[in-house]
Amino acid sequence: MAANLTVDVLDPAGKKAGTVELPASIFDVQTNVPLIHQVVVAQQAAGRSGTHKAKNRSEVRGGGKKPWKQKGTGRARQGSLRAPQFTGGGIVHGPVPRDYGQRTPKKMKAAALRGALSDRARHGRVHVVSALLEGDVPSTKAVRTTLSHVSDRRHLLVVVRREDDLGALSSRNLPATHVLYADQLNTYDVMLADDVVFTSGALEDFVSVAALSVPTSSFAAAKTATAAPAGAQQVADTAESVTEEEAPATAVATVEPGAYEGSVVPLADGSAPEGYTIKGNGGSMKYHTEDSPWFGRTKAEVWFATEEAAKAAGFVNAVKESPEADKAAEEESK
Template structure:
């Protein structure tokens, strides 16, 4: 499969042959959905907590006598139905993450890359470098290339100037290739891969 290579501001810079096993698959929404769900569950904090009946402050004295009052047989004021009582079956601190096989995660990444390639939302660029760390200059280059909402994936090492200049641009994210993930790719309208990132991905899935 052959893709056109562009410069960051939209100019032509040749072409590149990429693997059909990574960029040419028929996208499967079910695999992509499973990986996104796994990612979001894994990053959920799970620190929500309410006080149960045994944890709230209150007297354990029996409210009324056991029989003869015409009321229910309550043991103390900490029961859930009373104001200030403990919460019944409230949330507890826990890990929301669940297991997902490595093969499914790898397939999900391949299928989301193929989905971007199929919808022409994937752009391959020569490199992403900036002569100086100036946000305006980088933003102008991205606007020329029509990149207003994009995820840019570079090689293992990011260009320091480009990293500093791009981090304050809304809807533009920059990641090294080892940080590539399905959720961030799905969030962005356009996926921008450098030639170094393409080489690293093909090496990873070899």
């Protein structure tokens, strides 16, 4: 995994007050441009009111009287002066109120934000300040001076803590500067800004929340490692009960357990492991012995060592307990 990025922390006077690490899982990931575009378009669409409306011919006032008689005037026949071809008439297929909102999953929005921040961080456009100003009196001039030490670019995005009312009040009146709380940070505003400036507290708050949405690549591997194969213990118990003539110990040790209790999967060539002679079919939940009329035509999904093991797994004898087998036996006797 990539190493964390390290940036300097500047005080309001522009002097270095320390360093801070930007987690690579948030500030150094691959930038997915199509994903960012989709999220930004969805955010802009959500801001549309959708209250546009045009009246059709049934909604326009007037037009109830036929303007002239049907025949004898030499003019085209008309039924209403509010038809679309007349001035003041209704609009055909005009806009109607609608909701432009798009469904954007939280994971998509989080991934797009990580990609946008990573793009800014890789180009040295993510900065951290210990505070926007000193003292307890709001001062836009003081914040302007602080930001001038951080970046000389025009459009800045300043991120402060939710409790930092002093910094928010002092920054919100600066031209070309947008102020957000840490929990309001979004992809659109990051892409709109040339530089992103965090206060130390805002960065800490943002990272603590954003880290919860970072996908963990080891989850699937851990889940696979902890999940025991179904029926593995039952296969081992069944193998121990089989005699050496039915299933040699060397063969039992190499078989793979099946999906059912006491079953094993066929070998790579489709044949049965040594000592397993009962064919099982998971779709019908029936098993076939070697004397079954369908034994040669049935493809085994699993194999059992004994009929007792097959019955214990919930399978039934396809010959002795199946109406189809009785019918087949009658046809063979004829």
